[in-house]
Each structure stands twice: as structure tokens, then as C-alpha cells.
Amino acid sequence: MTEAPRAGTLHLRELTVARGNRVVVNAVSLEVPPGEVTALLGPNGAGKTTLIGVITSLVNKTAGEARVFGHDIDRELEAAKACIGIVPQELNFNMFESPFTICVNQAGFYGIPRPVARERAEKYLKQLQLWDKRGGISRGLSGGMKRRLMIARALMHEPRLLILDEPTAGVDIEIRRSMWDFLREINERGTTIILTTHYLEEAETLCRNIAIINGGRIVARDRMSTLLRQLHFETFVLNLRDSLAQAPTLAGYALRLVDDHTLEVEISKDENLNEIFARLSALGIEVVSMRNKVNRLEEIFMRLVEGRSGADGSRAEAAPPRTAAEPVAAAPAGSAR
Amino acid sequence: MSAVMQSTAPPVNLHVVRWIGFKTIVIREYGRIIRIWGQTIVPSVVTAVLYFAIFGSLIGRRVGSMGGFDYKQYIAPGLIMMSVITNSYGNVVASFFGAKFGKHVEELLVSPLPNWVIVGGYAAGGMLRGVLVGLAVTIVSLVFTHLHVQHPLIIVSALLLTSLTFALGGFLNALFAKNFDQVNWIPAFVLTPLTYFGGVFYSISLLPQWARTLSFANPILYMVNAFRFGFLGVSDVDVAIAFALMTAAAIVLYTAAVILMNRGVGIRE
Numbered sequence: 001m002t003e004a005p006r007a008g009t010l011h012l013r014e015l016t017v018a019r020g021n022r023v024v025v026n027a028v029s030l031e032v033p034p035g036e037v038t039a040l041l042g043p044n045g046a047g048k049t050t051l052i053g054v055i056t057s058l059v060n061k062t063a064g065e066a067r068v069f070g071h072d073i074d075r076e077l078e079a080a081k082a083c084i085g086i087v088p089q090e091l092n093f094n095m096f097e098s099p100f101t102i103c104v105n106q107a108g109f110y111g112i113p114r115p116v117a118r119e120r121a122e123k124y125l126k127q128l129q130l131w132d133k134r135g136g137i138s139r140g141l142s143g144g145m146k147r148r149l150m151i152a153r154a155l156m157h158e159p160r161l162l163i164l165d166e167p168t169a170g171v172d173i174e175i176r177r178s179m180w181d182f183l184r185e186i187n188e189r190g191t192t193i194i195l196t197t198h199y200l201e202e203a204e205t206l207c208r209n210i211a212i213i214n215g216g217r218i219v220a221r222d223r224m225s226t227l228l229r230q231l232h233f234e235t236f237v238l239n240l241r242d243s244l245a246q247a248p249t250l251a252g253y254a255l256r257l258v259d260d261h262t263l264e265v266e267i268s269k270d271e272n273l274n275e276i277f278a279r280l281s282a283l284g285i286e287v288v289s290m291r292n293k294v295n296r297l298e299e300i301f302m303r304l305v306e307g308r309s310g311a312d313g314s315r316a317e318a319a320p321p322r323t324a325a326e327p328v329a330a331a332p333a334g335s336a337r
Numbered sequence: 338m339s340a341v342m343q344s345t346a347p348p349v350n351l352h353v354v355r356w357i358g359f360k361t362i363v364i365r366e367y368g369r370i371i372r373i374w375g376q377t378i379v380p381s382v383v384t385a386v387l388y389f390a391i392f393g394s395l396i397g398r399r400v401g402s403m404g405g406f407d408y409k410q411y412i413a414p415g416l417i418m419m420s421v422i423t424n425s426y427g428n429v430v431a432s433f434f435g436a437k438f439g440k441h442v443e444e445l446l447v448s449p450l451p452n453w454v455i456v457g458g459y460a461a462g463g464m465l466r467g468v469l470v471g472l473a474v475t476i477v478s479l480v481f482t483h484l485h486v487q488h489p490l491i492i493v494s495a496l497l498l499t500s501l502t503f504a505l506g507g508f509l510n511a512l513f514a515k516n517f518d519q520v521n522w523i524p525a526f527v528l529t530p531l532t533y534f535g536g537v538f539y540s541i542s543l544l545p546q547w548a549r550t551l552s553f554a555n556p557i558l559y560m561v562n563a564f565r566f567g568f569l570g571v572s573d574v575d576v577a578i579a580f581a582l583m584t585a586a587a588i589v590l591y592t593a594a595v596i597l598m599n600r601g602v603g604i605r606e
Contacts, residue, residue, distance in 0.1 A: 108361025109448035111354030
């Protein structure tokens, strides 16, 4: 089960960012467990990048407190920043410099002596399959290579906390999976990782902890497994052998005919699929295959962010968003919040 | 996966971080100057050749002497200083604004380097280009005329203080600039007129009284004359006042740049 977070890593308390009358980040409190991978999810404009901007000092906060490995960003900003490596959402390296130069210079900005920086640049560029491209100008790299270069650059000072803001956006599946393997590897070596992503499969695959932000507020935060257990309803897509003219009526189940060979059914976690299959079979309807309509995390995410039903146990009514002050119900006491 | 074995701890000695960071900014600026030498070094050398050929050799022959010296000898320190001013300013404004525009300024902003080191690094980069171009123009000058060195320490001090002042000016320009027009506006409409009226090509003793009085409000007049004093031993202004003004300007501009950076002006949301 969830263990209490140790002092350090990242601690945010009532962090607020306002632009004029608009509150972009609204009293966010968050504790990131050390040595683990935490997903920060939210729709576009939810405040994820702004939140990361405050931690990395690219955005001025309006109120609240942020500590990185115990260093308060108001009082010990240099020490706090020395612990963080950041892979931003947008490409932000000099396109006219070579990957090798970019990495070596970045290490220098963190006080790494040049000979050590050269060794590390070689190590990380090789690990991220960019060594062959080390000398050319970075503008000539492909999209996936540019993303990997930003990861290599962020690792040059071997940070204790690595923050990745949509690191695999626009990257093909093969490279994305190799980046996941790499991130798992550096996490296993002890680096705490915070990841924002729109690929919920990525979050579900990589992260043990999750925080969902919407409208500048944290609406859920817990262990991934705990959160997924709260999913009371899942939608399954059933592919049928024979065509149907209309959806069959089964008492207690809502079935929807998507097309003449496809049925959708929403099932609560108290119900079981065998019963559905048996009753469909009794009606002479044969199911040849089945899949989840969306992955489980996506289902939770949509329910929380869009206020759809299900995450709180109801089937038809909107789920009220949970706030930082209102812990996730299923989470055990002392869980990572 | 949850085993916490912290990776390499960050360097704890922040003085070392700052020093290496400062050197890295300067090395990066030097790399930029050399990488695009056709834009950073060559234009000032070509301009100096043209000035010496046209103003020095062709027109200068009819001008005769200025301040008791051959006209080419008289304008040489001014031309060197003009190239130092333009390049120190131009290097920082282009490099820092380019970093803002390309967003790679964030590499520095997220790093543990304090703003006073970042400003210092960019200013040193601007000084480096100013001095490099100044040396190149000095070599061109030697092709056309003889340069007598009267006070070497004054030459070096004036050169460094002037390039520092204008490098910091370029930094402030880049900080406020929101587009490339605003990067070019000050060099074109402020620096160039001030330089031309700053005693590069003439002694202000030739001017009517009102123009001479007005010239004393031009900071470049002090820089050019202090530098010229180092070579020729003549000046239109009190050299001590010139150094006091240059030092004060450098301190004020540096302080302003750091304060603005700390407030996030032009760099943070």
C-alpha cells in the first residue's frame, strides 16, 4: 500500500499563480514520493506546464510554497534548481548548436567541469542513440531525436528530480517505447520522475502515482492502482459474429448498437461478464471478440475531468471533482498525497 | 523501482557552480562569435577599411591635421572605439534576444546560476567580441597609419570599460525587446548618431559653442576621447571625468540588468 512520503523530493503547498483576475493554478498542494514516477495529468490549459514553470522558476508564483528536496524556492532557489532536470514541452535548445555542444554547455550551467561534461555527453548521447548526430547542427535532427536530445541535456547534471513535460509528444510508437524503457532505467537508478503526458497509456505504464489537475486545481491524487480500483464502470466493445438490426434488451444492462456487428455495454465492477455472455448466447448472439472502449486510466480521467459519472460509484450522475483538501476516498491513511 | 538510491548529488559548492557557469556562458559566446565570424568580425573590418580609405586617405589629405596630428592618426582611435561600441552592444543584444526568441534562454533560467552571473557572462561575451573586433580594426589601422601608444593602461581600461558599458546596454535592450525591430531600433537611431557626434571624426573644438556644450551630454564623447588620450595624449574632455562616467555607467547598467532579471522582466511570465 501507499507509504508516507519522506521529507524532501517535491513539496507544494497552496501554490497559486494568477494572471490578472484569472487564477491559472489554484492553491495546489502536492507531495511527490522519492524515487518513484508520478504522473501529472490534465487537459490542455489545466495548469500543468504553469505548475512546472513555478517549480523551475520560469513562472512567478502569486502565493504558496514550493520545496525541492527540502530547499525552499523562495530562499534557496539555486540549491533547489541544482536538484532538478527539466525536459520542457516545447523545443528550447539552440538549433544552430550541435547536440554535443548543447549537452556540454548545459552541464557547465550546473557547475560540471568540462572534462566530466564531455564524458557525460558521450554517455547520454550514446544511450539515447544520438551519438552519430553529435556534431551536426541540431536543427537537422528529426522530431524524435530533438525530444531525446532534450532528455540527454536534462540528465547532464544527473538530477535527483527529473520533470518531463509531455516528452513523447509527436514521437512514433517505437521511439516512445524505447523512451519509456530509458525512463524506467533512470528511475531504477534512483531518479524521481514527474511526467505530464496526454498519452494515458504512458502514464499507466510508467507511473505508480498520479495527480490529475483540472482548471488549476488538483482533482485527484493517489497511487495509480488505488485510483484505478475506483473505476466502478467500464465500457466494453463486443464484436458479434452475425449482424443485428437493433440492440437486444437485457434487464439491468444498457446495451448500445454501434453498428450492425458491434455492441457497447457498460458494466459495473459488481457485475460480471460471464452473465452478459450467457444471456446474449441465450438470445442467439455470439460474441467473437471483446475490448475495453478506452483504457482504464482514460476512463477515470474523463470521468474526473469532464465530470462524467462512474468514478464515484454512480452510473448516471456527474462525479463531483475531488480537491486537494478532499482526499480520494479509497486511499488508505498516510498514502502519498 | 521504489528503492531510493539518490543519483549523483548536485555540486554543493555554489561558488564553483557560478564560476564554471560563468565560464561556460563566455565559452558559448566565443563559440558563437567564431561560428558566425562573417557576421561578427568581418563587417567591422570592412567598414574600417572603407573609413580609412575614404575619410582617411582621400578626404583626410585635404583636411590636413586635427588636434596636431595627421587626420588618419587622429581618427584611428575613434574608429577602433566605434567598432568596439557597436560590436559589444550588438553581440549581447543579438545573442540574448536570439536566446529569448528561440527559448533556449530557458537553459540558463532553469539552471542554478543566479541572475548576476548570467548578466556577467553575457556582458563578458560582449566585451570579448568588442575586444576581438577592436584588435582586428587596430591591425587595419596600422596598414593605413602609425599608432603611438602614450598610456597603455588608459587604452586598455577605456577599451574594457566602454565595451562593458555597451555590452550591458545591449543586454537591457534585449531584455525589453519583443521583436527584431526593437533589437535594431536603438543601434540605428541612438547609438549610430551618438557615435558619429561623439568626436570620432573631429575634435569638438571645431564646433560652435552651443554644439560643443551639447556634445558634453554625449557619453560616447568621453569614451572616444579617453581612448584617444591613451594613444595620442590629447583629449577634448577631462580623462578622470571620462573614467568616472564610464565606471558609473557600467555599475548602473549592471545593477539595472540584474534587478530587471530578478523581477523577471522580459524573461518570465
